Amino acid sequence: MKKILKEFFISTLLFFGIFHVTLQVDWLNLFHLSPTIVGDKLSEWVWDLTYKGLNEVKNDNVRLPIDTLVHEMCTANGIDTTSISVVISRNPDVNAFATVGRHIIVNTGLIEKMDNEAQLCAVIGHEMAHLELGHIQSGIRQQAIFQVILILLTGNGNIDSLINITSQMISNSITRAKENEADKQGARFLYAMHLNPMEMANTLESFESYGILSYISDHADSKKRAENIRKMHFPHKGPYRQILSQETWEKLKNSL
Amino acid sequence: MESCEIHINESSLRIEDVVPYEDEKERASGCYIMSLVAVMIGLPMPIINLVATGIFYLMSRKGTFFVRWNSTQALISQVPLFVMNNILFWWTIRILFCFSDLSSTYIAYFITVNLYNIYDFVETVLSAVNTRKGKVHRWYLYGTITDKICKR
Numbered sequence A: 001m002k003k004i005l006k007e008f009f010i011s012t013l014l015f016f017g018i019f020h021v022t023l024q025v026d027w028l029n030l031f032h033l034s035p036t037i038v039g040d041k042l043s044e045w046v047w048d049l050t051y052k053g054l055n056e057v058k059n060d061n062v063r064l065p066i067d068t069l070v071h072e073m074c075t076a077n078g079i080d081t082t083s084i085s086v087v088i089s090r091n092p093d094v095n096a097f098a099t100v101g102r103h104i105i106v107n108t109g110l111i112e113k114m115d116n117e118a119q120l121c122a123v124i125g126h127e128m129a130h131l132e133l134g135h136i137q138s139g140i141r142q143q144a145i146f147q148v149i150l151i152l153l154t155g156n157g158n159i160d161s162l163i164n165i166t167s168q169m170i171s172n173s174i175t176r177a178k179e180n181e182a183d184k185q186g187a188r189f190l191y192a193m194h195l196n197p198m199e200m201a202n203t204l205e206s207f208e209s210y211g212i213l214s215y216i217s218d219h220a221d222s223k224k225r226a227e228n229i230r231k232m233h234f235p236h237k238g239p240y241r242q243i244l245s246q247e248t249w250e251k252l253k254n255s256l
Numbered sequence B: 001m002e003s004c005e006i007h008i009n010e011s012s013l014r015i016e017d018v019v020p021y022e023d024e025k026e027r028a029s030g031c032y033i034m035s036l037v038a039v040m041i042g043l044p045m046p047i048i049n050l051v052a053t054g055i056f057y058l059m060s061r062k063g064t065f066f067v068r069w070n071s072t073q074a075l076i077s078q079v080p081l082f083v084m085n086n087i088l089f090w091w092t093i094r095i096l097f098c099f100s101d102l103s104s105t106y107i108a109y110f111i112t113v114n115l116y117n118i119y120d121f122v123e124t125v126l127s128a129v130n131t132r133k134g135k136v137h138r139w140y141l142y143g144t145i146t147d148k149i150c151k152r
């Protein structure tokens, strides 16, 4: 028995000794790995598949003005413009959502419903707020995994339903409190770029009046949310500027 | 058969003193090969390892001293391996499914467990070869524990 104990002790010591030695090395640095590498790679893969399945609008009449708006919003709010990409998808659904890898997808169906650039900025600002406030970061990796499993099960076939499920899962993972936060942050984004922050409230209300549910499926009480925005206090009430010329805006709407 | 009977009655019998028959060598050697197969299949799915370990136990209950001793040693060597590989397996699953982040600690554990797996692999192959020749290959610690468990 004594011999067993002695040998057991030496074996255990040896095991933990080796483990201890290997622990001294900063392996992640050595191999240039990031702790979130698995999630990042999967997110990248999911995004590639999503992007391939999209019908991206490449018309410069649409892309350039939206890039301008996004750039204005980012610089006014100290966000790295290169870190965010906004993709316009030719899709009649009134929908916009932030997804893996700091991408925001805006459907043409949604842009058609927007009265002015400030409302469009309100939608983009809301989604950007989700990204900036880290609402999507926490849940997104698990979502990516579920998607990967889904892709494996369906055999890559149905990208459209994949995108639907993505946006659905992401909006489901965002709580109502976070939606309110994103609304408010989005309004602040608008204000910082000298646009009327109350357009955020108008946008939310207009969704209700359209009876549009796809974008506001998680926005069950958009009236209440609009009220929350109206209660916000901003020091200066205008004058607000216009970023795009009327002509550019008209061209954008006509090119969809 | 007769010499075996005599040995069995000696309480101070050491495994090294046993002169095994040809079929005993084959069966004892087979235990190590089984354990190798179990580890290989069990690497991606440790539950298979557990099932194989159970079969090992049943095999070790019947059979002569030589077979029993070697299958017990093969079984005991599986236990720490099973625990370590299981932890590694579930840790890996957690990382792959993004429930936890990749860390240097994980890589350190991965390397340590793999070193142990290599050690176990080499020892098992040596045991299989030596047992087939009728020699006893005694592992550090596991051989001692087997002596304690396998009497007569």
Ligand SMILES: [Zn+2]
Pocket (backbone or CB within 6 Å): A126, A130, A174, A179, A182
């Ligand atoms: Zn939202």
